[in-house]
Amino acid sequence: MMLKNNRLFHILGTQRLAAVVALGALYLFFCALGDNFAAYNTFVSILDSSYYIGFLAIGVTFVIITGGIDLSCGTVMVCCALISGTLYFKLGVPMWLCLLLCVAMGGLFGLCNGFMVAVMKLPAFIATLGTMMVTRGLGSIVTATASVTFPPRSAGDGWFRGIFKMMGDGLPGGGVPTGFLLLILLAVIMAFFLNRTRPGRYIMALGSNKEATRLSGVNVVKWEALAYVISGLFAGLAAVAYASIYSTVLPGTGNGFELDGIAGTVIGGTSLSGGVGSIAGTLIGVFIMSVLKTGLPFVGLQPHYQLFFTGFVLVAAVFADVLNRRRRGT
Template sequence: MEDKINQTQKDHGSLLQAIGTQKLVAIIALVVLFLFFWFFGENFAKYSTIISILDSSYYIGFMAIGVTFVIITGGIDLSIGTSCICCSLITGTLFTKAGLPMPVCVVLAVLLGGLFGLANGIMVSVMKLPAFIATLGTMMITRGLGSIVTNTATVTFPQATASGGAFRSLFKLKAPGLPQAGIPTGFILLIILAVAMAVLLNKTRPGRYILSLGSNKEATRLSGVDVMKYETLAFVISGLFAGLAGVSYAAVYSTLMPGTGNGFELDAIAGVVIGGTSLAGGVGSIAGTLIGVFIMAVLKTGLPFIGVQPHYQLLITGFVLVIAVFVDVLNRRKQGKA
């Protein structure tokens, strides 16, 4: 069984090499973008700007890490954006209305995200619904659920110095004697979890099986692998990280509005694809995903510094995504995979 899995992955060796080249291009693009804004963006070259880039990358980064596992299987998860906000809305309401301790709320938010991911996994792997439809349904459910639980009222999380606000130090540490913009502890957490997930994906049996699902699902099944189990696991991981993304979003932006979160998933998926993960499945890396996320964050933060209006930011980001997907398609055509 292991030999068959290994052979399936070896068949994609040349494609992996091509994707590696795409990752290198992404790294160069990230450096060039940052230097461009550094030299031509008015007031961009500040410590506070770096913090702004990191602040805007945490929630997208966590969602992107999670959804990488789903995309590698050849699936998609459109629910992570609304799940992210829904998890924080529900747990924030439990904190403000029911007096639930904030540490419990943080853990509950992550577990609730995992529950949404489990529901997606069951619909896709057991009920055989298309991932697009299943996760689109979950997107609508979580968007509505957040509004119902909060009665359409905004939820405000406590400041760092207030009771229950200590969780913010997970993402930004502020104290007398430190820079006013704070210390980006969230970046450390993001890197630690990214390394852990990279090890899971590349060095463990579940990760290898998830990769093989995207390479050749039928061959993986015939090799004796429980396809439903590992496909569901990929969605659970995506959900858990969506819940964590909700915590980071609440820590950075404080106030959450019901009915929001739509579009977050597109930023996360764009980061994954720009980082070299193939939408056709079977190929991808967590390192590439982080690179793609930071490209998105630098674009989002840097464009206003050169006078580009918000609606043009979406236009430019869209072009970047289309180019990344086109490069993936060309790579697969060259290897006879498309």
């Protein structure tokens, strides 16, 4: 109750506040226990491992706010990366166009999801599960199951890797994480979109009460579909980030990334029942997972412990939300 009067509490909301505290505590924990965890390079690698999950999570936040789910964003990401890589190598499409097409394809898959959910009224879980399987298969079909290696930094067409990490003379050894700045920039834009524009308000409203929103004369079909398109576009963007951070993209992968994105979103306080959520929370959630992933090896644990602990964090975060709701009597 004392917390009620705390301004910070009001601004962030309980769960988000808890998430910020957890993020800080985790970081300090690893700094204290792990040698060199506090080093610049480590910090950069935390950020490196969060770009594409961050993009996925921002996109999927919109879908979850509508009360839906997007299981396909991980495989859409890999599929888009594979197709655009194939366009570049096999058809000689210029790199800049490949990258644009990559994002556009993501949007197109999102539109398919949006159509199935908002117009055909399929359950989001099933519709996006279908898209997940289709895109996972499609990536393999297009590449004939060969992996795609995007040009390295040294090659002329490797310039795009610099979007996410600048390296070079006079720059620190780990490079400058420009991708991080890009992620923050897009997060700010999308937070503005969600909270301060008409479409954002409608997406929030229909997640809160779809029928009441429809009966207020709002075109809920359009705005619900838009949420999936946004998720798709961000999956396309994540594909660009993924391609520029990792040297090789393997067909048949991408499963599980969507769950990282969803987990980040939910840890950040977005409610799976819709109507409640924030981009800032989602970013915090994603960083919590990245810190875990990067930090655990520093205290002598293998990376797969990340999954193990993320599971606990996820359940604890959602349980905190459930408790909070119960206390408020909703």
